Amino acid sequence: MPTEAEPVAARASRVSRRFGEHLALRDVDLELEDGQITVLLGANGAGKTTLLRLLAAVLPPSAGTVEVLGVAAPAAASGRRARGLRRRLAYLAQRPSLDPEMTGGEILHLVATLYGLRRRERRRRVAGLAAAFGVDGHLERRVAGFSGGLRRRLHLAAGLVHDPQLLLLDEPAAGLDDQGRAFLWAELVRRAGDGRAVAVVTHDLTAAERHAHKVAILDGGSLLACDSPGALIAELGRTAVAVTAAETLERRALERAVAGIEGVAEVAASGGRGRVVLARSDAVRRVLAALAASPLQVLDLEVERPSLASVYRRLTGREPAELLPRRRGTP
Structure with missing residues (x-):
């Protein structure tokens, strides 16, 4: 249970979500606590992205309640409440959306400006994030000339430029090389250490074991287990x-x-x-x-x-290889 030192940044209570006849989530309870990294594991169609979008105030639940950063029913928020939420959370979807005609530096400065950062603070954060994600040597180049990995790194830096209290990341390591993944996890660990709440969808079981405070395993829209990696492995591995x-x-x-x-x-x-x-x-x-x-x-x-892989096999009856995201063009 959360303590006073670990307040809840986001909470989903008995949440379900339907898309027509398809039940994507079924009676899910999850809390994201400040100062902790929560990893969401599950095969394609398990409900991970849908849950993340509910917590990001992108979708309302079909049943149950969602509270994010003290705002109830965040998907219905408007006006000042909606603007306040946008300033305090970051939702990074799987696919980067970056203007190919702009330079990396122009994109980072534009996003920082849109969030209302003053010039001195804007420069400081852009420089810090560019260094943290290893894109500082590419800020003068147009994004059209970036590799897929560099685009992903720039996408991550842009999503964090406003220093959000709640970070929601959907497969942020997809397309990154080993160095890029190291940059990513180091930054997420640092932000959790500074009291931020972080939720990450990933298929990297090794990183989940090493960095997550909690691992939530979903399958078929249901939450099968949620606990620390060590506790899950001790009980189910x-x-x-x-x-x-x-x-x-x-x-x-x-x-x-x-x-x-x-x-x-x-x-x-x-x-x-x-x-x-x-x-x-x-x-x-x-x-x-x-x-x-x-x-x-x-x-x-x-x-x-015993490992998270063995826990996943035991709970779902699936192989961990099924956690890998589908490539574009595959059904």
Whole structure:
């Protein structure tokens, strides 16, 4: 539960959202607290972007309530309340929308001006964000000549130039290289440390484990779990043995290879790979020995320790690879 030191910046209570006959969100409860990074995980269609848009006051819920930065029903806010919300939150959608004819510096200064920043403060923030996202050497260039990664970095810098209290980011690392992702997470961690509330949709489980204070796992429009990475892994994570074979692995053959071993919870196989999930970590040695002695043409055995990936598999029955965003043009 939030404490006085961690006030709630945004709250969704029993929220549902329909698009025609399609129920995109179902009875979701979520709180975003100041000073914390909350990561939203889920496959395509899980409801992550819809939830983020509700919290960004872009969409109203079909049922339930939303409160953002002290404003109830923020999607219906108008006048001074709406302007106040826009100054205090940032919603960065997946696809950057930047004028290709403007330079990077012109875009950052324009956005800062629209938010009412004075000239000295505007220069300071533009310089700081340009350095933070590694675009300071490109501010004189037209955006038309930027790579996709540079456009993404500029998009992120522009979205944060007004120093929002609440940051809502939808796949902000998409299109970024390793350096760009490092810039991004360093900036988000810094802002959370300064008391900002941050919500991020990402498929990067490693970054989520390392940086998130809370991870919310959604599937089919429902919130399945929300807790710290450590708590989720301690409660739901499982050790597994990953099997790579020289031939197609059948689940029944893998089950026969580990039959009778106490502590085996689940067996799965697809193509030349399989996985033996364990309810007890002390079964690892017995499983490894049984697989090595089996008639299966085993090429490699790898022990997978409990992780967010194992939590996601257990809760959703899906592979973490399904978290990857679809490329444009794919259904």
